[in-house]
Amino acid sequence: ASANGGFMIEFQYSIESRTFHCMLDGRMDANTTEEVAKSVDERLEESGVDPAEDLKVVFDLEKVEYIASAFLRECLLIAKRFGKESFSVINSSPFVKKIFRESGCDKLFKVE
Numbered sequence: 001a002s003a004n005g006g007f008m009i010e011f012q013y014s015i016e017s018r019t020f021h022c023m024l025d026g027r028m029d030a031n032t033t034e035e036v037a038k039s040v041d042e043r044l045e046e047s048g049v050d051p052a053e054d055l056k057v058v059f060d061l062e063k064v065e066y067i068a069s070a071f072l073r074e075c076l077l078i079a080k081r082f083g084k085e086s087f088s089v090i091n092s093s094p095f096v097k098k099i100f101r102e103s104g105c106d107k108l109f110k111v112e
Helices: 030-047 069-082 094-103
Strands: 002-004 007-014 019-028 056-067 087-090
Touching (some): 030 069, 069 094
16 A cells, blocks of 8 residues: 555456456546556556456545546546456445546446
């Protein structure tokens, strides 16, 4: 876990299920989204995981109460990079889920 500019992010990688689980905490505004994107990329590189090999990426938003359009864009980029079946957002609050739904993102990747 690292604290950068008011957000926290924890990573867990399961070799068995080939799932890269990212637990986010804080406001996902334009600044924090940029940091999250960098952290995710760095951690994926460090893990030596080949994204082409059925890797699943999960963003756990249980502790996120706000997301900006920059965060939606980052989610779309990840879904495009790994395939829409391989990216999902879980534990979204009703407010955050509504933003994904209104933007149409819930049709492009799984939002729970």
